[in-house]
Amino acid sequence: MEALLAVIILLMIAGSIYTLHARDLLSAVIAYGITGFGLVICFLLLKAPDLAIAQIVVEIITLIIMIAVIRISTREDLTEGATIKVEGVRYVNLRSAVYFVTGLLFVVGFLYFFVKSTLNLDPFGVHSARMAQVYLEQGVELTGSANLVAGVLFDFRAYDTLGEATILITAVVGILTVLRLKGRK
Amino acid sequence: MILYFLCFVLFLVGLYGVITRRNVIKIVLGICIMEYSINLLLILIGYVHDGVAPIIVKGSAETNFVDPLPQAMVLTVIVIGLATTAMLLAIAIRVYRKHGTFDIREIKNLKG
Amino acid sequence: MTGMTNIVKTVTRIIGGVVFLFGLYIVTHGHLSPGGGFAGGTIIAGAFILLVLAYGDNIMHLRRIKEESSALENIAIFCILIMAAVGFLLGTKVFFNNFLPIGTAGQLISAGIIPLFNILIGIEVAAALFTIFLAFVIFKEEEK
CATH class of the missing domain: 1.20.5 (Single alpha-helices involved in coiled-coils or other helix-helix interfaces)
Incomplete structure (x- = not known):
């Protein structure tokens, strides 16, 4: 288990080093996928399937947005x-x-x-698990949720989720403001 | 302990990219790599040997769960990471339109 | 923006709905199986991004979709705040109180407000990511 994880993390390190040294920005962005998908495999091995599902889709959407940016600018890196x-x-x-x-x-x-x-x-x-002992022992009786991650996320620590939603909406407002071409008169 | 150290090496690779690269896109990629290493470190700390995913199936008497708290926190971090990365890329593409280059040394309007 | 070739369009017509349905499953079963609002919301956003990339659209329509998805995101987060306030007003004075009956763990209708939060967070994440993608697409189109 540890050896397998070590090999995957070494592969991620190699991929990220190539990402930072590639001459072509498009190949850098694609090589960045090595790090992301290696992370997905690590999450699966570490028994975190929720994170693996989220990470694999987020990785693909990041790739789409980065390729969109590179398409409308330049591909050449500065050497x-x-x-x-x-x-x-x-x-x-x-x-x-x-x-x-x-x-x-x-x-x-x-x-x-x-x-x-x-x-x-x-x-x-x-x-x-000092903090999570209560969650593990009484989580099902207190929240009724079979998935303990959802129970922690939406019941015990719902304030964190609200803050996350606020950050997301702030980022969207910022992107819409930055990418507006014509200013308002 | 060797896994924690490898995770830290991944963080240092991202830091190296942020410090030494001139291209704005490469700096964004370096920030993303640092974020990934932090996520991985948190999940590594929460793992227990022969643990199962923290989902309770009716009828099974399994008690050896991995820690659900870091998983819940990292789940929010992943989605926030995508939003902040898109924000950084939006700023980068506006800078490219104004200055015609991704080189951060050429972008001197903000210099004091 | 123009769409892609016929091959991509045909494959998208076949699998686009399946991807969307899978996202809905992940969101609604978030309290029983792996997944939840965050993961399912990103999958739903991915389904819409796939449709826009494969088929393309004219820019006026894209602008209108962007306004609508942005409004949907605001409505979703407003509903989250309203549910939190309802939990505050009913029963004990705790923000985000689980005021619905818990039921038995393992059923689809159980766990009080957690499935509702899952659905609202799913809508919010999907609308946010789709808005971000549309902002980049419209920026690219307007420059020409």
């Missing part, structure tokens, strides 16, 4: 090497050096906090 050539002599590009150092600082900082936080976590597969 930039790590070195530049001036009068036959190669110099290290100062910008990429600065980016490299910044990225290294970020990695070290995030690694520090990651190690500190995962030391307090349970190892994989041994989850002490």
